[in-house]
Amino acid sequence: MAASASQAQQISLFEEKPFEREAFALQLAEKASTDKEAARVWALANNKPMRVDDGRQVMELMAVRNGKPVYYITHNSNAAISSAANKVRTTAPYNLDGAGINVGVWDAGAVRTSHQEFDSGRAVVKDGYTTTHYHATHVAGTIGAKGVQTNAKGMAPSASIHSYYWNSDISEMTTAAATAPGQTGNKIYLSNHSYGQGVGWTQGTFYDNRDEFGQYNSEARTVDQVLYNAQYYLPFWSSGNDRTDGTSSSSPVGDGYYKGGYDIISHEAIGKNVMTVGAVNDAVSGGNRYPSAGTYTSFTSWGPADDGRIKPDIVANGYQLYSTDDDDDSDYTTLSGTSMSSPSACGSAALLVEYYKELFSGGAMRASTLKGLIIHTATDLGRAGPDYQYGWGLMNTLAAAQLLEDYASGSLNRLREDSLSSTANPSDSFVVSASGEPFRVTLCWTDPPGTAQSGDDIRTPALVNDLDLTITGPGGTRYPYTLSYASPAATATTGDNDVDNVEQIYVASPTPGIYTITINYEGSSLSGGTQRYSLFIDGVSSDSDGDQMPDYWEQQYFSSTTGAVATADSDGDGTDNLTEYIAGTLPNNPNSVFKVTSYSANHTGGTPFVVNWTTEEGRVYSVSYTYNLKYVDFAPFPDATDLPSSQNSYTDTVSHAVSPIFYRVDVKIGE
Template sequence: MRVYKVSLILLIAFPVLNTGAQLVSTYEVKPELRKADSDWMWLESTVDKIKAEEWAAVNHMPVRIDDGRTLAELVAVRDGKPVYIKTHNANAAISTGANLIRDVSPYNLDGDGVIVGVWDGGEVLTTHREFGTRVTDKDAVASHWHATHVGGTIAASGVTSSAKGMAPAAMIYSHDWTSDISEMTTEAASAPGQQSAKIYLSNHSYGYFTGWEDGTFYGFEDFGKYNSNARSTDIMVYNAQYFLPFWSAGNDRNDAGDGSHEGDGKYKDGYDTISDNAIGKNVMTVGAVSDAVSGGGRNVSRAGMSAFSSWGPADDGRIKPDIVANGVNLYSCDDDNNSDYTHSSGTSMSSPNACGSAALLVEYYKELFPPDGAMRASTLKGLIIHTADDLGNAGPDYSYGWGLMNTKAAADLLKDYAGGSVQRLKEGLLHETTNTVDTFTVAASGNEPLRITICWTDPAGPTQSTSDSRTKVLVNDLDLRVTGPGGTYYPFVLSYSVPEAAATTGDNDIDNVEQVLIDSSIPGNYTVEVSFKGSELAGDSQRYSMLVSGISSDSDTDSIPDFWEMQYFGSTTGALASLDSDGDGADNLTEYISGFDPTDPASVFAITTQEAGPDGGAPFVITWNAVEGRVYNVKLSNNLLYDPFAGNESLSGDLPYPADSFTDLVERVTSPVFYQVDVRLAD
């Protein structure tokens, strides 16, 4: 804590970066629950598989389909219909901005020390020259070209430079897709400091037969539905809140029918074509765009929507996909031999493009906050969404989600946070009785939009049993509100009934991501409030992550933000912190913290009245000239020698604006008595 003692009664305190211990997940404190969940999910998937194979034998249906283009496998039978899981096939690092921090100073990131889980239709070819010894075969099954291509997109070392992965030094734990949720439950990180044993992120470039598939119609019922697959994934992530799965959105939008039913792309005009696990609230669902590259550099305007990438919304109206990445014609490893490569397209490619880029952010956070720094899944997901480049309609939409992943912008936010801009990232905790609302004050620079995003890992919601059910699956409904010059600002909302419509703002009661964007922010203070609806929270509490952009910088590192120096002194370095520019007894730093004009001697923080009771004692009332965005504390001492107020506890506790007075009801018998009012910026 940096403390500045100024004038007669004024004490100013600044918060400093605090990277103290973060709360761990359920699976960390209840390892027996992790094992029980994993065992149950394994048993359930195994029984489903056995029954499906028996059904296939009776009905003369294939168990596994591999035509060199699409890999599919029968995993269950639901309501008499086969359930096939399938791969999602159809200058990636430049598109996501990963090349700008990969092996580039001052970041120098390559994924070293990060383990990425890859679940797919087979194993990644462990002996491919691009991997060295960095791929571990966890399931002892045959390699497959699709898994190998995905693994290369994430972590190929660059022996062939055009096939270099996003995180070329990362390790891969390679699984086939059998019992995926059970295995993820076992391996998911549930606390910081688990980099050597657990995984903080994984890639899943597969989904299930829905709509049309190779001339067979499987029905539209599961498009958008929060089914048991989505729910199981949310349960697992909620109990291991440091683990974020990346899931491909699917390639169903250009599937044509045979006339008996309309094609997937005609059904709802291509909207509502994402299904199963990718509909989960707590996963990162990734759509596919074309290469965002022009002249060898990143050009967001080139990131056009692919013809195949599936679109949202979820049936309850949630925003899906979450983001997009390059998924068109990616060059990566093949498994015909140890030096084989191929091109492929699909959200199967965009998902590892984003996942591998995220591995660099996982590595960077650990380096910034050694030795065990780790982001919660909600922080990593919120960070990527917050810093994505907007595409399509202004704001989020059901095609591009929140936009194209921008890895460098995400890394720069982390760098700012580690460098002392502590308001750029917060991990908060609401409790249904002890902390029902968090309030923060941020100072907008006015030089760029003010953007505030919250993201939380929500408990699993109720399974939707019917198609197009509007039943909400959000459990803990958090609310983000921002108040400042111009009024109160609300988060983005989308229209389920008119999915192509541009986002508006209002009360978002369906998404576990909320964002407020003030395009033309006025320099000054804004109050940010995070609360929840109702009187109860599932689990009694809810952790959330908050990301902030557009707040003031401090070019001369004097603890006075640039916007304030520009406002009163005409430049970003115009105010000397220790100088009393207007001669009113308060230096410029004091004027900023207390909220007054440093050029006006009549504008200064002061006690405005003090009044004793009828007999000169209690009650004793103190008032002061309060300012928005400040928090006050009143202290008491019996002498003015040797820094008398330094160790004293607050009489009043925190008194946020608009509080401007304190009444001491205690009859003081010791004389003399001195009161001090402290002021600080709200957190």
């Protein structure tokens, strides 16, 4: 299939500044090393262990902050059914298995790379740490086990696993993160982190640091900084298992009773730009996906963040997952936890990364696109709309793949990647038509790092660039979902959301008609001057009259979704309206034409000839040539057929025996 991915600003800040990236990674690595040494000194002085592993949970002392220890703690057939990953693995037209996709796994030790489920060297240790661990191996199997044992088959059974020890995780993520489409080798577009820092009750000991629950602290800010500078990289982070820590009679009370079980997610999982994953039970009945069975587990941590942001982002199966173990190359075990739900989601997401790459000739989604896609297509659980227990709902890989399939077929009304600018483009708006069926619009962006907080329940928003989504049409203006920090168990309402970098509007019973979707921002300017965003739409008509011209285009230029006649030449320039749409030109401006914008000097003396043209999102282009306009048909260049809209030039390096040579550029909608 051929289609064109959106090419607006296709590189990230780290890609533009590689030396700053290297320096930042070194800075983080040095800090991790210094913190670890200080932790060793503290542990020796206080007669505390550096690492505890009881076979159920791992604790490792990483640093000492404000005199308090900082511990990292570790937080499948039914899992694939629950996330609908099974529906895109062996089902046409998808047939996805994660082949060619690298997935990073940071964990309490190394993955057992020789396990029979990781054939042909698919699992590789990337940081030199080779001491295997059951938790890391189980997580990696949930993502990518081959399926030697059917019940242990991972979400993406042909994905490559890049194994890292968690000691210098943020520094290594900075180096490994993909920053543009088409990157291979050691680069990764997604990773899994089934661990967090010990807060409150941990393995029967109470640590007096509950103020860190929900806190946008330095760790959350740092991971947001990395992701803002590497905008094609999305890490999946487990929300934690704190709701079963401690007991109701403990003094202080257990974490699960602290604030009624709410506000017990912490550190990196509180980051705005990560994908935080909670755990539900098997969403399966009779071997089929049954979302209502996917109730939250007893242990999964609930949000919100202290500023009221929605956490977790999504949920996935995290109960009783059968996967690989590290005792030998054919060992397996069953584990439960958000440590299992996060790789369920991450492995399923690897299939979507693969599918996008297939659809768009090696392309890659921005992290905001992958995150927004999963949120937009998630199956709502619990209270209507988002909530602090299930986030946006249960991951639905099939629905996400179907949206990508629609987008690749030319339905630009399903997905848009664009940007706002403080000067050139302060707002975007476009029209859609609704038939009366429910429709949903989701906006997602990778936000700049906010100001780190250190106090208890600081309500200052971590949001920096406050984008706003509204829909105006019959019945007035609709606003996105909002949740109440003060009443965390309340059902979502709608209004001005000034804390989340994901906004969604759901219109349950729209009056048939035309609706205008608008994206703008609050404040006098945007941090960085520009903010990229990803937008998703469901339930609106793309082409209500079936004339191959989408409704939004007809409404924009003809004031009605059925106002254009495909064969008419509305501006008298010799090109009919349908051709104007395909070419990406204006049907009401005779001076707007699809044309070659420039070309090099004559193709003589072995000098290559370069031709350039204008491009439009959703189109593909082909270049052909002839040496006789009257008698010889144009012949396509084999390497210039169905070029994506990201490519607006072609260089002819062939030494032609006959001259002159005539060139032609053709355009069509991507298929």
